[in-house]
Amino acid sequence: MARLGIAGGMIVALAVPYLIRSDFWLGFLITVLLFAAMGMAWNVLGGYAGQFSFGHAAFFGTGAYASAILHIGFGLNPWLGLAAAAVAGGLVGLVIGTLSFRYGLRGSYFALITLAFAEVLRILANTAEFTGGGVGLYVPLKVGVANLQFESKLGYYYVALGFTVLSLGVGWALERSRLGARLMAIRENEDAARALGVDTFMCKLQAIVISGALTGLGGAFYTQYYLYIDPGIAYGPGVSVEILLVPIIGGLGTVFGPLLGSAVLHGAGELARRLVGDAPGLSLIFYGALLVIMVRFLPEGLMGLVWRLSRRRERAANA
């Protein structure tokens, strides 16, 4: 049943660009997919392992800059740039993870340290020469599949879809692995996990590296999609918040939560823009309000709501 649903969903996802032929809506779907994939990346660390990061921009920005700099400065093919961005994101994860988990930072302290890392990187990117400083970097326009630049949004849509499938696939595999079981144990009770032979430091480190690598990949995709990156976009708190909202809305520690969350978040965001218009900073207010509502009324996210409703229906059917 679930497999049938996934197969059906895939067919629809592949066919969608031929059904809706609107550049605007295709762009909307690309954003949804990109943030679904990065939301799952955050979910690996935040949802499964329970380590809430408020600074995933550190990985996103590093991936974005890594592919841009390697392409502009060293002529690296952008497809290879994706891999390089994943490696760069994973390395940043390794550094942040080693420093914070080694010293036992948890909960809000971990959230703050990740936020601080992202801010430090933003300031560095603003002042450094090779990142183009505050002006940012422009990726030269050279349209071609080999160059990971497409004439229409269609190509970007399929790349984003592939990224989302990869990311959700990682989550799916994690749920069925020893590492996943250990991460959930750490989330629920770290001391009990240690008593049962779980090397909590190594497990959390693996989680943050996987999370960082996938988010870095998202950053590289962003660079190729917009062909421009600056410190505010790459390392700003906006990206961090958007990435963490996606799984919180959709459902922490679930495979399809991020996809659902991203669709709802960006759908509601688009609606708000149409109703109120687009003023700078408005989206952050909107995100903040949404976060408060979710944490207060639906801490298990929309997937939790779906699960509860289906249970109720089951019980009603049994009665």
Added chain:
Amino acid sequence: MLEVSGLTKRFGGLLAVADVSLRVPEGGIVALVGPNGAGKTTLFAMVSGFIAPDSGSVAFAGEEITGLPPHLICAKGLVRTFQVVQPFGRLSVCENIAVGAHLHLAGRKEALERAREVAEKVGMGPLLDRRAQALTVAGRKRLELARALATAPRLLLLDEVMAGLNPTEMGAMIDVVKAIRDMGVTVFLIEHVMQAVASLAERVYVLNQGRLIADGAPGEIARTPAVIEAYLGHGAAARMVAQAVEASR
């Protein structure tokens, strides 16, 4: 199996455990008793690697393990349970136990399979899909035991598994602990309930204010003056002897 020598831990000015030496022979059940605050749990925490001792050493199966982190000690076959139960609340009973089973089994399927077997052994078979936070106190105590057991330990440290159980549940738990011993697992337990200690332990160590004050068979230590004083207050042993003499007159 376990050899503790000269173990000492200070918390600021408080001497929590002072120069404690004891032995747990392979295949048996040994109990550690003592009034509240005697240092029993601190001693367990040092043996299992959760707290580093200030001095002294812990040897497990002839190998020095002092100061190793808990997960490495667990991997060697020494596992503890917690006095205050620590379930993985939002995971099912089966998933809880599987975390322990994963110590030696990498595959998810194998670990879940093993978890079901262990649950069966401790009488949790019907509760497999229940969320851990929905269990009763007795259920959580069993879960704590089952998870530890799933790591296939050689020595099990049980911290007050009887606390909070009613007499029926306690009887069942005593049977479970005996069954674990019969599987070849050595058991070292902290216990307040003397009835449980008497029916389980072959040897009892008594800790008071961080120091060992007596050891021996359960029947013996209950008559030791130092033990009576530790539980009932200074001079209690003398008063009891006086009363006994009075009564026999």
